[in-house]
Amino acid sequence: MNYRYELLKTSGRAKRGRFHTVHGVIETPVFMNVGTVAAIKGGVSTDDLKQIGTQVQLSNTYHLHVRTGDEVIKSLGGLQRFMVWDRPILTDSGGFQVFSLASMRKIKEEGVTFNSHIDGRKIFMGPEESMTIQSNLGSTIAMAFDECPNALAERDYVQDSVDRTYRWLLRCRDRINQLNAMEDTVNRHQMLFGINQGAVFNDIRIEHAKKISELDLPGYAVGGLAVGETHEQMYDVLDNVVPYLPQAKPTYLMGVGTPANILEAVDRGIDFFDCVYPSRNGRHGHVYTWLGKRNLLNKRYEKDMEPIDPSCGCPACQSYSRAYIHHLLKAKEILGLRLCVLHNLYFYNHLMESIRGAIEDGEYAEFKRDMLYSLGTIEREKGAV
């Protein structure tokens, strides 16, 4: 077996897991750091990632396919060797980008035809193509090629889409098995995670969750959330659907989210997360702390010689002040956003560490309550002013 998920402990429905892969162990719940084109935006290198406690790096199939190309990366030994990262990598399927970035797309049973957002060239991607690209990249975990319907799509459209996504999943499974059997495959132990869809229709999602669970894949994701529905709708879907995904497998909530979203989703049995918030917010000078978010571009930080968070062990807080970072951001110096991104990723990675500790202690409910209160401190103080 090329993987093993140990469920070490539960606290309520929150799971503390350990996922063994051919590229090392992933302690869950885990936040994956998003390196869209084989680099974390903000000038962060894989050397940096090791310093800030990153366990899994996530890269985007679509982006790497259209620029530099998965075949070039395969010829260089795969993504791990290319970006010098010997720990686990998860690649998405490209589906989400095809549906959100590309123009002129046409969906058929075979797959999707679309124009590249870089040079407009016509590209076809279906389950087999997505699996081949991900195999070329040689990631630890490959995601199934799916359609992510609009959060506001009609029930009939969603049902048809989910049915097709299921047929695509079977084709993904067949193709990855073929690829893993080939001698020149970069990572012959590549795993496939299935993705649950169904927008906010719980009955469609539950039916789909049951069907994909029967396939006994190494892991499962909940997709199609955080795409326009409310937080309450998202939590309601998780409340209803996660119980139909295998507890003894990792469960991944794609593209989520804020610290509060993560705290709530862990409480509903989620193991894996990814989100561009920490890096995107960091690039705009918005930094996370245990008391909530600060905007370092604010004039109030001009003479503030405290680190972003005095209790933080990240490379930015170990050396630099809010005043200096404020100055760098105002002067549009790249170093400013780099320090904010490093801090935010460290914060997310260490939030997950605290979450794991709380589950181990069997006190997740109290931890979540206290943490949600703490994370609201700065916001409450603003209201009090």
Next chain:
Amino acid sequence: MNYRYELLKTSGRAKRGRFHTVHGVIETPVFMNVGTVAAIKGGVSTDDLKQIGTQVQLSNTYHLHVRTGDEVIKSLGGLQRFMVWDRPILTDSGGFQVFSLASMRKIKEEGVTFNSHIDGRKIFMGPEESMTIQSNLGSTIAMAFDECPNALAERDYVQDSVDRTYRWLLRCRDRINQLNAMEDTVNRHQMLFGINQGAVFNDIRIEHAKKISELDLPGYAVGGLAVGETHEQMYDVLDNVVPYLPQAKPTYLMGVGTPANILEAVDRGIDFFDCVYPSRNGRHGHVYTWLGKRNLLNKRYEKDMEPIDPSCGCPACQSYSRAYIHHLLKAKEILGLRLCVLHNLYFYNHLMESIRGAIEDGEYAEFKRDMLYSLGTIEREKGAV
């Protein structure tokens, strides 16, 4: 005495020196890394600078005055504390930026009135203002406020300008002495370096060099070069002028230059250098090696898994390949330019280390000849193709 220059060894006219300052020792010849607005462009932090062997960091008086402001930085304990750099800092006088960046400038005996390039606001800067700003920043070495005439200026204009620059130097000296005597001054041991000017008129420069040398300042710069004249004209000025500056003091060639320029200037008795080339070229994917410069954006590096320079110990070469950096540059990922900048600054710092070694060995002439040949290798091979 707040400083001491030891002339450890000479090889021809090349000097191997050791400059003791209140912020630590500077081994010369030295290349100062340019952090215009208290940050090296390319996302490089002071923590990084320590890793790549930087001895002196140079910051720009004009830029820090117009953005964030020297008074704010003084209130926070000065530039060293602000950017977290406990080694020597040299600040320029602001003169060069006033004459190259600002618009609507008017030069009078008192100083220069000009409009800020940021918000257009009218600013007056003369010798006293420049010294006050540099004192607020608390740098180790302050540069005299001078006029840098156009390389093609007429003789009469240059003579008048140099005469005024001399009168300004006397006012700089008086003002820095006053400032260093004040109790709340950030660095009461701040040193003043005088600047030789005179465009390409050797007799004007020699006369000026003699006069400023009599002032017995802690160090002297040759300014107004690398502003449009040919390399041969620059070397000719150095041949003629450096002998009239005190050998027992550090000599600084401002804004220079390429590795070849530095090799030639060291051979003419120069100790200190600064230039934006390594960081600016790095941001465009042009990287220095002992064999010459490479353009990593070139398609030929797409599948090249060698580091930029296999013999290099910089953080980029220790981990990453030309292929990966090529990919990052093409994808416009900040990490790409950051790695190139780190590499280039490391290269310059280590070029200086080799230069120091060659002078210590008394073999500078041979070293220069071999190095100039080696640095032309890639260019020659291009020609051979």
